[in-house]
Amino acid sequence: MTITEEEIKEKTNQWGLDVDKIEQVIQGVKKDGRKQLLEGECREILGYADIPMAEGGIGQSYEECLEIADDLDYPVVMKVVSEDIVHKMDVGGIAVDQVVAEGGETVDAEMQGTILSVDVGEGDEVAAGDVLCVLEAMKMENDVVAERGGTVTQVLVGEGESVDMGDTLFVLE
Numbered sequence: 001m002t003i004t005e006e007e008i009k010e011k012t013n014q015w016g017l018d019v020d021k022i023e024q025v026i027q028g029v030k031k032d033g034r035k036q037l038l039e040g041e042c043r044e045i046l047g048y049a050d051i052p053m054a055e056g057g058i059g060q061s062y063e064e065c066l067e068i069a070d071d072l073d074y075p076v077v078m079k080v081v082s083e084d085i086v087h088k089m090d091v092g093g094i095a096v097d098q099v100v101a102e103g104g105e106t107v108d109a110e111m112q113g114t115i116l117s118v119d120v121g122e123g124d125e126v127a128a129g130d131v132l133c134v135l136e137a138m139k140m141e142n143d144v145v146a147e148r149g150g151t152v153t154q155v156l157v158g159e160g161e162s163v164d165m166g167d168t169l170f171v172l173e
Contacts, residue, residue, distance in 0.1 A: 016050050
Protein backbone atom coordinates (compact mmCIF):
# COMPACT_ATOMS: atom_id res chain seq x y z
CA MET A 1 0.00 0.00 0.00
CA THR A 2 1.42 3.39 -0.99
CA ILE A 3 0.57 6.50 0.98
CA THR A 4 0.44 9.75 -0.93
CA GLU A 5 1.93 13.01 0.31
CA GLU A 6 -1.58 14.41 0.57
CA GLU A 7 -2.65 11.51 2.85
CA ILE A 8 0.38 12.13 5.04
CA LYS A 9 -0.49 15.84 5.35
CA GLU A 10 -4.11 14.98 6.18
CA LYS A 11 -3.02 12.59 8.96
CA THR A 12 -0.45 15.00 10.39
CA ASN A 13 -3.04 17.79 10.46
CA GLN A 14 -5.32 15.49 12.50
CA TRP A 15 -2.46 15.08 14.99
CA GLY A 16 -1.89 18.84 15.24
CA LEU A 17 1.58 18.84 13.70
CA ASP A 18 2.88 22.00 12.06
CA VAL A 19 4.36 20.08 9.14
CA ASP A 20 5.56 23.15 7.24
CA LYS A 21 7.60 24.45 10.16
CA ILE A 22 8.99 21.00 10.91
CA GLU A 23 9.99 20.68 7.25
CA GLN A 24 11.72 24.10 7.41
CA VAL A 25 13.86 22.93 10.31
CA ILE A 26 14.78 19.70 8.53
CA GLN A 27 15.59 21.52 5.29
CA GLY A 28 17.88 23.89 7.23
CA VAL A 29 19.77 20.91 8.64
CA LYS A 30 20.09 19.36 5.17
CA LYS A 31 21.24 22.71 3.74
CA ASP A 32 24.01 22.74 6.37
CA GLY A 33 25.07 19.29 5.13
CA ARG A 34 24.26 17.60 8.44
CA LYS A 35 22.50 14.31 9.10
CA GLN A 36 21.78 14.87 12.80
CA LEU A 37 19.65 17.44 14.55
CA LEU A 38 21.09 19.62 17.29
CA GLU A 39 19.41 19.99 20.69
CA GLY A 40 17.70 23.26 19.78
CA GLU A 41 16.39 21.85 16.51
CA CYS A 42 14.97 18.79 18.29
CA ARG A 43 13.22 21.04 20.81
CA GLU A 44 11.86 23.16 17.97
CA ILE A 45 10.42 20.14 16.14
CA LEU A 46 8.92 18.67 19.30
CA GLY A 47 7.31 22.04 19.97
CA TYR A 48 5.81 22.15 16.47
CA ALA A 49 4.49 18.64 17.09
CA ASP A 50 2.95 19.72 20.40
CA ILE A 51 4.97 17.12 22.30
CA PRO A 52 5.77 18.14 25.89
CA MET A 53 9.38 18.06 27.05
CA ALA A 54 11.45 19.07 30.04
CA GLU A 55 12.29 22.73 30.25
CA GLY A 56 15.75 23.71 29.15
CA GLY A 57 17.91 26.24 27.44
CA ILE A 58 21.16 26.68 25.59
CA GLY A 59 23.83 28.91 27.10
CA GLN A 60 26.86 30.19 25.22
CA SER A 61 28.79 31.16 28.36
CA TYR A 62 29.15 30.16 32.00
CA GLU A 63 27.07 33.17 33.04
CA GLU A 64 24.25 32.27 30.62
CA CYS A 65 24.24 28.68 31.90
CA LEU A 66 23.97 29.92 35.50
CA GLU A 67 21.02 32.14 34.54
CA ILE A 68 19.25 29.23 32.83
CA ALA A 69 19.93 26.91 35.78
CA ASP A 70 18.63 29.55 38.23
CA ASP A 71 15.42 29.84 36.18
CA LEU A 72 14.98 26.06 36.06
CA ASP A 73 15.97 25.43 39.69
CA TYR A 74 18.78 23.10 40.67
CA PRO A 75 19.94 20.37 40.16
CA VAL A 76 20.29 20.48 36.38
CA VAL A 77 21.85 18.39 33.62
CA MET A 78 24.30 20.05 31.27
CA LYS A 79 25.07 18.69 27.81
CA VAL A 80 27.48 19.84 25.17
CA VAL A 81 25.82 21.06 21.96
CA SER A 82 28.02 20.63 18.89
CA GLU A 83 27.59 19.68 15.26
CA ASP A 84 30.75 17.58 15.65
CA ILE A 85 29.60 15.56 18.67
CA VAL A 86 26.65 13.24 18.16
CA HIS A 87 27.17 10.85 21.07
CA LYS A 88 27.77 13.12 24.04
CA MET A 89 28.49 10.31 26.51
CA ASP A 90 31.44 9.14 24.41
CA VAL A 91 33.30 12.40 25.05
CA GLY A 92 32.15 13.10 28.60
CA GLY A 93 29.80 15.74 27.26
CA ILE A 94 27.03 15.26 29.84
CA ALA A 95 27.23 16.51 33.42
CA VAL A 96 24.44 15.44 35.76
CA ASP A 97 23.38 16.81 39.15
CA GLN A 98 24.87 20.22 38.44
CA VAL A 99 23.85 22.07 41.55
CA VAL A 100 26.24 24.92 42.14
CA ALA A 101 24.89 28.42 42.01
CA GLU A 102 27.37 31.28 42.13
CA GLY A 103 29.25 31.18 45.42
CA GLY A 104 28.80 27.43 45.98
CA GLU A 105 31.52 24.83 45.77
CA THR A 106 31.12 21.14 45.03
CA VAL A 107 32.81 18.21 46.69
CA ASP A 108 33.20 15.57 44.00
CA ALA A 109 34.07 11.88 44.11
CA GLU A 110 37.72 11.38 43.27
CA MET A 111 37.15 7.72 42.45
CA GLN A 112 34.40 5.23 41.65
CA GLY A 113 33.00 3.42 44.63
CA THR A 114 30.20 2.94 47.16
CA ILE A 115 29.23 5.37 49.91
CA LEU A 116 29.66 3.58 53.26
CA SER A 117 28.54 6.48 55.47
CA VAL A 118 27.42 10.09 55.18
CA ASP A 119 28.74 12.03 58.15
CA VAL A 120 27.11 15.45 57.57
CA GLY A 121 23.67 16.81 56.78
CA GLU A 122 22.32 19.90 55.08
CA GLY A 123 22.90 22.98 57.23
CA ASP A 124 25.91 21.50 59.06
CA GLU A 125 28.94 23.73 59.50
CA VAL A 126 32.21 22.05 58.52
CA ALA A 127 35.87 23.00 58.78
CA ALA A 128 38.64 22.23 56.31
CA GLY A 129 39.61 18.59 56.78
CA ASP A 130 36.30 17.45 58.29
CA VAL A 131 35.11 14.06 57.01
CA LEU A 132 31.95 14.44 54.92
CA CYS A 133 31.51 10.77 53.99
CA VAL A 134 33.37 7.51 53.63
CA LEU A 135 33.74 5.99 50.17
CA GLU A 136 34.70 2.35 49.64
CA ALA A 137 36.77 1.74 46.53
CA MET A 138 38.75 -1.39 45.71
CA LYS A 139 38.15 -2.80 49.24
CA MET A 140 39.65 0.35 50.83
CA GLU A 141 37.78 2.92 52.92
CA ASN A 142 38.52 6.49 51.82
CA ASP A 143 37.51 9.60 53.75
CA VAL A 144 36.02 12.36 51.60
CA VAL A 145 36.96 15.58 53.36
CA ALA A 146 36.03 19.25 53.04
CA GLU A 147 38.82 21.21 51.38
CA ARG A 148 37.58 24.39 53.05
CA GLY A 149 35.21 25.39 55.80
CA GLY A 150 31.59 26.32 55.13
CA THR A 151 27.97 25.26 55.37
CA VAL A 152 26.73 22.07 53.72
CA THR A 153 23.87 23.26 51.50
CA GLN A 154 23.20 20.02 49.63
CA VAL A 155 23.85 16.34 50.28
CA LEU A 156 23.50 14.48 46.99
CA VAL A 157 24.42 10.95 48.10
CA GLY A 158 23.21 8.40 50.58
CA GLU A 159 24.63 5.37 52.30
CA GLY A 160 24.96 2.39 49.95
CA GLU A 161 24.84 4.46 46.75
CA SER A 162 27.34 3.83 43.97
CA VAL A 163 29.17 6.86 42.61
CA ASP A 164 31.43 7.46 39.64
CA MET A 165 34.58 9.54 39.61
CA GLY A 166 33.58 13.18 39.22
CA ASP A 167 30.05 12.80 40.63
CA THR A 168 29.07 15.68 42.89
CA LEU A 169 28.56 14.45 46.45
CA PHE A 170 28.05 17.68 48.42
CA VAL A 171 27.71 21.42 47.92
CA LEU A 172 29.31 23.82 50.41
CA GLU A 173 28.80 27.57 50.71
